[in-house]
Amino acid sequence: MDFLRQTEVIQWKDGKYFTIKENSVDDEYTYLFIDYLPPRKFSTYPKDLEDFAIGYCLGEGLIKDYSDIESISLDGTNVLVSTRLTHNPEEDREQEGIVQERKGNCEHACVCRLLEYQGVNSDNAGGIRSELKSIEPNVSDFTINATQIIKDIKHLTDEARIWQKTAGVHVAQLKYEDKIIIREDVSRHVAVDKVIGAASKEGYDFSRCYISYSGRMPADMLIKVIRVGIPIIISNAAPASSGIDVARMGNITMVGFVRDNRFTIFTAPERINLDK
Template sequence: MKITRQIDAIIYKNDEHTESSEELVSDETTTLIINDTTPRNFSTIPNALEDFATGYLIGEGIIKNIDEISKINIDKTLVKIQTKTKEENDDELVLCSDSSGGWRSKIKVIKKVESDLKVEKDDLIKNIEKLRKNASIWQKTGGTHVAAFVNKDKGKFIVREDVSRHVAVDKVIGAAAKERLDFSKSYIIYSGRMPADMVIKIARAGIPILASNAAPSFSGYTTAEKGNITLVGFIRGNRFNVYTHADRILF
């Protein structure tokens, strides 16, 4: 399936308009069916769907690691998943929708992330620029979010893009899980706000740092504080803000 598509457009600039063409990101409705339950629909770029499915399962707390997946079958944008553990109806979970219409869940009780990871300040500044340079679809269209999973132990910098910030992060979590990287010694850097529903995903995965060029919301801040997650925002040029658990950032 095509990732981008060309369309006709009129470009206006400096009091002049010309006929031209523009490249747009191609988004499709992707359907996840987990253990033959009700379908869950998401607006996604139709690539890296195995990464997306794996990361979604981990971020939603349906599985703890990749070994709990029995099978993933992908037919175009239909993804059928069988897991060795069944999704539980936990009283602490509340189903909701993310901004792209997919099913997400929030939790009342947040388990603290345990990690001794330390990150140099210059690494954050360097990696936000590296993130931009690797955002190939965004460079063509301006229509995606981009996320990277950074693991220094094995020198890994895994990048995925999507129209949904949630799905972009799901994809890098899934890709890292498939490579069996240590989540407690890794962090995610991405383009997007940091509200509670995003920070909860990071907490469930056991990732200690979430960094972005954008801002957190207060719900994201309080969730990170409770979950022992380091929240870094507004990484732009030679600056950034650390909102929670700043001991993981080496100045």
């Protein structure tokens, strides 16, 4: 199922107008339950939610690798994650009622109503744990060719099936050796979480991976990449100054403005073979 919706609309062009059918993304709320921590609420394109949950946990520093996850189960668009680490519900006593409902393995209807009433954090602005107390510089000696960057962004666009139909999602691509993972979502953060989660399940060496995606590169996106150890991030969009600062501190190679036959390297240029 593509989770697409067709709507009859009026299109105006060159002084003329006519009725056409336009595709749009049928986005939905996803609730993420991690151990007994307060639930998180996201607006998502509700496919590949298991990959998203794994990537989110990695990017938020809640797990170190895929083996830390004991189980993942889906109940509609609700995702329940259990890890072997200690995530204590005492971190937020006000959510105790929600924790008790989850222990009872309910259908989450009352939980969702409570969340809508209280309001919860969303990852669309970078996540709950969006700051690093310290940054360990990435020491990977992995390199890619300059011409490959142009090819990767073209491949990203060519394979973005939902974007081609709607122009309403972001797309992320993770490359490891000759393997490529592509995921799409209405949130650029969730799209990146999905490819990270899928790669983690496959056991990819993140120090030899890189990500290409559509979207700006602020600090919270770079923090996600730093946490999992990916050395290169590429985008057809712009970085934020906060992203440049974090990329520099984390020794992450940040490439932006990949358009036509050009791009801009903002940090750690040594990982790009400029003559190839």
